């Protein structure tokens with residue numbers, strides 16, 4: 001991707017396909033419309049965040065892109081390959097870390113990654129080196145010989161990352177990679193994702209509830225609510241757009257009085273700098289808390305506590 005986000009041509013001069021393209025994608029579970037007409041393009045090499053509260057449709061969307069769910073209406077393409085018609089071609093390009101535990105507690109870290117290397121057809125003679133590289137990329141070389149059941153939650157998440165990386169994916173998809181982790185472990189997971197991205201140029205598509213993480217680590221984000229994308233852009237552009245909307249909606253602020261208290265000045269600066277969560281609340285509207293979980297809904301945290309326990 002060029003600095004302005006435009007696509008570079010391929011060596012033969014043709015347009016470079018987006019990493020992911022969804023057009024009018026719709027997926028229902030019976031009466032429940034989980035993904036409701038999504039249009040989305042993820043550019044090669046970017047870290048793209050899919051944000052939204054519980055039930056927004058993030059996991060369903062991700063699973064359609066991975067080909068784990070069919071595409072009943074609309075289209076999904078991964079690097080130009082149609083997910084409905086070229087499932088194996090799409091799968092060969094992907095690494096996927098689901099919400100559910102994908103590491104085996106009774107195997108060592110190295111054995112877990114080696115298992116994925118076999119499943120993903122990494123050539124036999126390259127396996128040992130590729131496994132070692134994947135473990136090194138997530139900082140688990142020292143712990144590679146220990147059983148995964150002795151790992152902390154953050155180490156397990158990094159092990160799952162290594163499992164997904166061992167096939168050298170062009171598109172890495174992570175479903176809530178840091179939920180339930182403490183701030184230090186969260187930072188560590190993100191630093192490893194970013195280092196691999198910088199070294200390989202892979203595209204990263206990540207779902208998260210954590211607006212602060214998305215703000216810090218994602219190049220662009222899509223805010224999803226009740227199956228639809230409500231806003232899409234860089235975190236800075238989305239915040240700036242909200243600030244502009246707020247300015248337009250409010251009467252001009254009077255000049256600062258010489259006697260203004262610190263508290264009132266702090267409140268002015270909060271008004272001037274909206275967060276990504278403010279953007280979400282603005283675009284999702286007042287139904288956010290009634291019709292779905294809040295951003296840190298206990299359900300997911302419990303599910304993860306169970307997952308790593």
Ligand SMILES: Nc1ncnc2c1ncn2[C@@H]1O[C@H](COP(=O)(O)OP(=O)(O)OP(=O)(O)O)[C@@H](O)[C@H]1O
Nearest residue numbers: 029032034052053054055056057058059060061300
């Ligand atoms: N297997 C299923 N059967 C029936 N309904 C489902 C199923 N999976 C998801 N849903 C419903 O589809 C909608 C979207 O769920 P989805 O899991 O995609 O949302 P999400 O944004 O990933 O939520 P979370 O943050 O909790 O993972 C929700 O209303 C959910 O209840």
